[in-house]
Each structure stands twice: as structure tokens, then as C-alpha cells.
Amino acid sequence: MKGNLRVRSIFDVLKFLIILIFSSFYILPFAIVVINSFKKTGEVVLNPLALPKEFKISNYFEAAERMNYFRSFFNTFVITVASIAIIVIFSSMTAYIFARKKWSINKIFFSIMAASMIIPFQSVMIPLVKIYGSLNMLNNMWSLIYMYLGFGTAFAVFLYHGFIKSIPLELEEAALVDGATTFQAFWKIVFPLLKPVTTTLIILDALWIWNDFLLPSLILISAEKRTLQLSTFYFYGTFTSNYGLAMAALVLTVFPIIVVSLFMQKYIIAGIVRGAIR
Structure with missing residues (x-):
């Protein structure tokens, strides 16, 4: 009995780790966009994966205005x-x-x-x-x-x-x-x-x-x-692109629909489940 519980616990941990890894791959692109939305264009070009030296919240205001x-x-x-x-x-x-x-x-x-x-x-x-x-x-x-x-x-x-x-x-x-x-x-x-x-x-x-x-x-x-x-x-031109502002604009664009989809996710699952039962 104890052996079965131990095997089941190990299986649950492995399942959690696999889900965590795949979730990280899914979230990583969006996280990179959010991080780069606070940078200057030069920082984005030099190292898009690094954290910004200075968080430029002004990117969002300028992007929204432009x-x-x-x-x-x-x-x-x-x-x-x-x-x-x-x-x-x-x-x-x-x-x-x-x-x-x-x-x-x-x-x-x-x-x-x-x-x-x-x-x-x-x-x-x-x-x-x-x-x-x-x-x-x-x-x-x-x-x-x-x-x-x-x-x-x-x-x-x-x-x-x-x-x-x-x-x-x-x-x-x-x-x-x-x-x-x-x-x-x-x-x-x-x-x-x-x-x-x-x-x-x-x-x-x-x-x-x-x-x-x-x-x-x-x-x-x-x-x-x-x-x-x-x-x-x-924000993307033929000869130059302002990546910092572009990333901020992308966040402003997708944020409303992400909030809606997260809020309504349970309804999607409920609809699919009820459709399967029918």
C-alpha cells in the first residue's frame, strides 16, 4: 500500500514538472515581449532576453499616443x-x-x-x-x-x-x-x-x-x-524599427483579449464538456 502511494506521488510530481515545462515554453514568448516593452531599442537589439537596465514605463504612453x-x-x-x-x-x-x-x-x-x-x-x-x-x-x-x-x-x-x-x-x-x-x-x-x-x-x-x-x-x-x-x-519601418515601442504596443493590443479569454475560459471548457455529453 505504501509502495503504491509512493509510486503515485512520484507520478504526480513528474506530471506536474512536465506541465510546468510545457507551460514555460508557452508563456516564454509573451514574457519576452513584456520584458522588451520596457527597454530602449538598443537594449532590445543587443540582448532581447536580458532584463532592462531601466524600466521605461514611458514606452507605453508614447506607444499609445503614436x-x-x-x-x-x-x-x-x-x-x-x-x-x-x-x-x-x-x-x-x-x-x-x-x-x-x-x-x-x-x-x-x-x-x-x-x-x-x-x-x-x-x-x-x-x-x-x-x-x-x-x-x-x-x-x-x-x-x-x-x-x-x-x-x-x-x-x-x-x-x-x-x-x-x-x-x-x-x-x-x-x-x-x-x-x-x-x-x-x-x-x-x-x-x-x-x-x-x-x-x-x-x-x-x-x-x-x-x-x-x-x-x-x-x-x-x-x-x-x-x-x-x-x-x-x-512601428516597423522599411529601414528602421522602434522595437521598444513596438513591444509596448503589442502588449497594449493583446492585453484586453487575454483578460477576456482568461475570465471566460471556464465557459469554453463547460461548453465543450456539455457538447460532448450531448
């Missing part, structure tokens, strides 16, 4: 919130139609939508920009939001579809008997039961849209419409 942080934050926030809201509304209703209406064409559309998830964005970005440019729809945040709807709907419908199929149809039939319309039955009966997958989808899409650089760089041209990621990019 990148017009609050304006860029507002743009990113509006794009992220609006995109997620539209994706959730349209995708949940689309998945409901696919799951509840036994139309033959629904199977075709759902298969096409699921297959579209394997198409990489890089393969369509040049034609996409060319078409939207010819329609004078570039440099517009709502055009960007519309594109996020297009690229995010397939995955969202795929998630919602599986959850809706597991919800007993009798709940909706009872609501219809009581005089509710199909629209009311969906929003008052079905959608509240989709809370786990909706929460998971919101968090995953928030991480994707907030951190996205490529699509905004193709659509948003003027400085006043830049997102945080685009504003950070302009």
Missing part, C-alpha cells in the same frame, strides 16, 4: 462585437432551419457550408479584394464585418447544428400548441438552451477577430479606421 490607441481600440471593439453578434444571430437561425426542416436542399446547403471550412482564406483573398474594390466597398468597417460574417458562419452553423438536433422537438411543439410562432419558439425555447455553444462560439470568434491582421490590412486603408493590429504594424 498608435492612437483609444481610437484603434474603439474600431477593433466595434468590429469584433458587431461581427460576433451578427454571426451568432444568423448562424443560429440557419442551423435551426437545417436541423428542423427536412428539406432535401438543406442537406446540400449544409454539406457545402461544412466543406467551405477547408478552403484557406489566402486562396480567395486577392479575388475578394478585387471584387470589393470594384464595388467601392473597401476602407469600410461594415464591409469588413460583412466578410467576417461570411468566413465565420460555416463553423458557427456546424456547431449550432449538432446542439439543436439534441434538443427535444417536443419542447417546440408544446410552445406551438400554446400559440407561439416558429420564430418565437426558436428565440424563447431553443436559443436559451444553446447558451453553452453560444458562449464558446463568442469566445473563439472574439479571439479570431480581435487578433486578425490579414483581412483588416486588405480592407481598411485610412489611418482613422485602423484596428489595434494595424496600428501596431506601423
Whole structure:
């Protein structure tokens, strides 16, 4: 008995050490960025792994001023919130139609939508920009939001579809008997039961849209419409780069979404677990 406890204790210690090592590798890049955000450019170039000789908190104030942080934050926030809201509304209703209406064409559309998830964005970005440019729809945040709807709907419908199929149809039939319309039955009966997958989808899409650089760089041209990621990019010039300010800008950019993801992490796990149980 004692031998088994000793072996189990050793196993637990080894498991903890392995997790600690892998966690260190995961945290190390971000730690390096934070350390270098307090340095002058020369210090970053000479030894990016060393601690700063003097912690320059002024880097953050200067970076925020140069990148017009609050304006860029507002743009990113509006794009992220609006995109997620539209994706959730349209995708949940689309998945409901696919799951509840036994139309033959629904199977075709759902298969096409699921297959579209394997198409990489890089393969369509040049034609996409060319078409939207010819329609004078570039440099517009709502055009960007519309594109996020297009690229995010397939995955969202795929998630919602599986959850809706597991919800007993009798709940909706009872609501219809009581005089509710199909629209009311969906929003008052079905959608509240989709809370786990909706929460998971919101968090995953928030991480994707907030951190996205490529699509905004193709659509948003003027400085006043830049997102945080685009504003950070302009610290890197062709012939020179201010690495200290760039690192401070990176921290300011990712800090809000890191706080949100850490706070909402338990909801992601809960949503995945409940989805597996269903």
C-alpha cells in the first residue's frame, strides 16, 4: 500500500514538472515581449532576453499616443462585437432551419457550408479584394464585418447544428400548441438552451477577430479606421524599427483579449464538456 502511494506521488510530481515545462515554453514568448516593452531599442537589439537596465514605463504612453490607441481600440471593439453578434444571430437561425426542416436542399446547403471550412482564406483573398474594390466597398468597417460574417458562419452553423438536433422537438411543439410562432419558439425555447455553444462560439470568434491582421490590412486603408493590429504594424519601418515601442504596443493590443479569454475560459471548457455529453 505504501509502495503504491509512493509510486503515485512520484507520478504526480513528474506530471506536474512536465506541465510546468510545457507551460514555460508557452508563456516564454509573451514574457519576452513584456520584458522588451520596457527597454530602449538598443537594449532590445543587443540582448532581447536580458532584463532592462531601466524600466521605461514611458514606452507605453508614447506607444499609445503614436498608435492612437483609444481610437484603434474603439474600431477593433466595434468590429469584433458587431461581427460576433451578427454571426451568432444568423448562424443560429440557419442551423435551426437545417436541423428542423427536412428539406432535401438543406442537406446540400449544409454539406457545402461544412466543406467551405477547408478552403484557406489566402486562396480567395486577392479575388475578394478585387471584387470589393470594384464595388467601392473597401476602407469600410461594415464591409469588413460583412466578410467576417461570411468566413465565420460555416463553423458557427456546424456547431449550432449538432446542439439543436439534441434538443427535444417536443419542447417546440408544446410552445406551438400554446400559440407561439416558429420564430418565437426558436428565440424563447431553443436559443436559451444553446447558451453553452453560444458562449464558446463568442469566445473563439472574439479571439479570431480581435487578433486578425490579414483581412483588416486588405480592407481598411485610412489611418482613422485602423484596428489595434494595424496600428501596431506601423512601428516597423522599411529601414528602421522602434522595437521598444513596438513591444509596448503589442502588449497594449493583446492585453484586453487575454483578460477576456482568461475570465471566460471556464465557459469554453463547460461548453465543450456539455457538447460532448450531448
